[in-house]
Amino acid sequence: MSKKENPVHSLIAGTTAGAVEAFITYPTEFVKTRSQFSGGKKESPITIIRDTLRTKGVTGLYSGCSALVVGNALKAGVRFVSYDHFKHLLADAEGKVSPARSLLAGLGAGMMEALFAVTPSETIKTKLIDDAKSPNPRFKGLIDGTSCIVREEGLRGIYRGLFPVMMRQGANSAVRFTTYTTLKQFVQSTAPPGQTLPTSITFGIGAIAGLVTVYTTMPLDVIKTRMQSLTARQQYSNSFHCGYRIFTEEGILRFWAGTTPRLVRLMLSGGIVFTSYENIMRLLGGGQDKKP
Template structure:
């Protein structure tokens, strides 16, 4: 059973948004490499992608589409923590306890919410910017120009490509990450450090383990999401299921775990950074309500 104290919604939103922005900037090169490795075409390893990008675009090349992810990640993390707290409170029993299965449902709800309101538009734009950046003559000049161009060319649906796999991935991501984090945190506070606040290093470690578990269980959804948001998606795939079928039949089941290493690096760091920054900001703002 997981007991909790309530975060004030505005505190949770601010702490989550700040944590998301910091995490996105610090880990973006791993996201860039992961996304590039998942596009259809020849397979490229992480080291080759980094070398080729640095030789042709310089260090800034590893940050193509970064602004879109920072904005989206900030909104995503804010929405995620607020909605997770909301669902968690609704699912708590009369004593304020949330069981692991209910925590899983709360995380699933939070992930679905963030997918609709923040993740899908920012991820679609980021993916298209990265895909476009590898061309000899990129057509997008940045976040604003790219967004306007995509909407003009494809309509609002153009920035909502891959909504279904994003909802599935974010729902699974949040459900697994929050449940793993809450379970490990409860264990440490209950047995290792009873009645004591957790130091940042321990929070970082618990968040990192939550990210590790999340990566391996949700990787296929991430690959499908990337393919559905690429520039050629409308010509290659009818829908997410057709995309999954083509990857499986043409490239093999192992292709669903392409980009695992850079995503693993990012989500382990992400889990540590986000939860650590979030917890410290909540403390600085006055802690939690009883």
């Protein structure tokens, strides 16, 4: 039976990896979110970047960044601790986890991170980005924006879109962890026993896991963004109504709006997070190339 990872080590490594990844890749998240809002003309990623740089400068590409960095750090910590726990529970007598059980463990981890970290941080981030595109933004930053949202909408305001977020995060983690674990086990089976995988290989496997995740979960991401926008309450009664309106009014391809920037982010994210996590775990003495 393989040793269960130290939860404290998983939490430290996960939160650190999540914060680093969020800051490095944030401009792609900003562009993706902007491209998914309803109304107005449809803008390409290049147009969004050019217009934002012209009107807001480089800092404009980091509108809402602090919310995502904090949320992503917490999310990654919850994700890895939860995944370790579920994986340990689902492992067989020899400590091995089948792809189907890895999928289930990832689904559980995604649900946990959506509930405790992702929904509040993503709602605040989305509203900050939506507000920043106006000529006279109301919010002055993370703390001011959060205070205004809670004051005007209550705690429900930062948990808007919980259902699509839980669906997206559950699907994200299930697909991502299963793809990563399956590819990693395959690569390890072709390597000499006991050999630690090079960082470049870990990064590449993580990037592929990110690519697969994007295309399979993009519709849930679009619905999530719409449900967390500033005008969501006036436009949609629930997530299903949101999805129906997108499909009937904008066409099925609209569910893949923002794919390019999200693809860039999740491929980088997959590489950065898994590579950072495994290296930090090795430094802490909590992992010997077993992850995730």
